Amino acid sequence: MLKRKDFLKTTALGLLPFGIPMVPNQTRFTGKKPVVISTWRTGLSANEAAWEVLSKGGYALDAVEAGVKVEEANKDNKTVGIGGYPDREGKVTLDACIMDERGECGSVAFMQNIKHPVSVARKVMEESPHCMLVGEGAKLFALDHGFEEEDLLTPDAEAEWKKWLDQKEYKPKINIENHDTIGMLALDEKGRISGACTTSGAAWKMHGRVGDSPIIGAGLFIDPAIGGAVATGLGEEIIKTAGSHLVVEMMRAGHSPEEACKIATERIIERSSGNSEGVQAAFIALNKEGAYGGYSIVEGFDVSVYNTDGNRAEPVQYLI
Numbered sequence: 001m002l003k004r005k006d007f008l009k010t011t012a013l014g015l016l017p018f019g020i021p022m023v024p025n026q027t028r029f030t031g032k033k034p035v036v037i038s039t040w041r042t043g044l045s046a047n048e049a050a051w052e053v054l055s056k057g058g059y060a061l062d063a064v065e066a067g068v069k070v071e072e073a074n075k076d077n078k079t080v081g082i083g084g085y086p087d088r089e090g091k092v093t094l095d096a097c098i099m100d101e102r103g104e105c106g107s108v109a110f111m112q113n114i115k116h117p118v119s120v121a122r123k124v125m126e127e128s129p130h131c132m133l134v135g136e137g138a139k140l141f142a143l144d145h146g147f148e149e150e151d152l153l154t155p156d157a158e159a160e161w162k163k164w165l166d167q168k169e170y171k172p173k174i175n176i177e178n179h180d181t182i183g184m185l186a187l188d189e190k191g192r193i194s195g196a197c198t199t200s201g202a203a204w205k206m207h208g209r210v211g212d213s214p215i216i217g218a219g220l221f222i223d224p225a226i227g228g229a230v231a232t233g234l235g236e237e238i239i240k241t242a243g244s245h246l247v248v249e250m251m252r253a254g255h256s257p258e259e260a261c262k263i264a265t266e267r268i269i270e271r272s273s274g275n276s277e278g279v280q281a282a283f284i285a286l287n288k289e290g291a292y293g294g295y296s297i298v299e300g301f302d303v304s305v306y307n308t309d310g311n312r313a314e315p316v317q318y319l320i
């Protein structure tokens with residue numbers, strides 16, 4: 001382990017531990033703008049909606065909201081919005097958050113019967129004195145702001161839940177059952193960066209469980225001067241390491257978006273001291289210059305990217 005004295009010595013030389021050079025700004029890692037990136041291959045259709053906004057010179061915050069709403073409305077996505085798998089009691093409970101280019105944020109958690117939690121999160125940011133509302137309070141706030149109540153448990157998801165009730169085993173499968181959460185980051189033509197994250201969380205979770213996705217610093221973090229990061233995967237591990245905040249801080253320290261994401265995945269493994277079997281977590285990051293990257297613990301994760309080179313899913317490097 002690096003001692004404080006050694007750390008000060010290396011940083012004084014302009015080096016981070018392990019000889020990585022410190023770069024006070026991000027100019028080393030340039031990219032293109034506008035650009036939108038999102039988690040998983042499922043992010044491709046969400047990217048289309050975000051690109052509609054960005055390609056016309058629109059606002060990054062509008063782009064990420066429009067983008068992730070595509071998956072919130074997609075009944076085939078079993079981990080986001082309507083159609084999401086319920087908890088053990090058969091309730092679909094949703095978590096989402098949003099952050100803008102000023103570092104302002106809004107979040108809702110454990111909210112039921114409202115299809116677009118990301119838009120409620122935006123209202124919390126823009127029209128409430130708070131950052132986060134949960135449960136019944138979040139729903140009442142949504143209803144007060146014109147959102148409509150609807151049943152989010154689709155017949156397909158209900159049938160899967162009934163099958164699950166036979167065994168009642170909680171064993172999330174890596175990359176499959178409960179990992180299509182959409183996290184999105186966008187940088188617009190004017191250089192404004194925003195992010196959003198939305199999920200129905202882990203399938204068959206305990207009633208009341210909240211994952212990383214609505215937690216600022218865990219599921220999403222934006223630092224206007226540096227860039228942003230979003231996470232997907234086993235929320236409990238991402239919360240314990242404040243994963244997205246860690247990624248942004250690593251970019252501030254001079255790491256590329258990909259290196260920063262790698263450090264956050266390694267931190268999860270380090271923290272769990274060998275008990276990480278079956279854990280998938282992944283991060284994507286975007287800096288203020290439009291450079292992006294991602295990293296996952298286990299193979300099978302993609303970052304979906306849309307810039308002037310087109311829309312594509314790019315597999316990321318992984319630890320295991």
Ligand code: ASP
Pocket residue numbers: 079178179180181199200201202210211212213231232233234235236
């Ligand atoms: N991170 C989400 C959660 O733990 C799940 C996911 O990304 O699929 O709620």
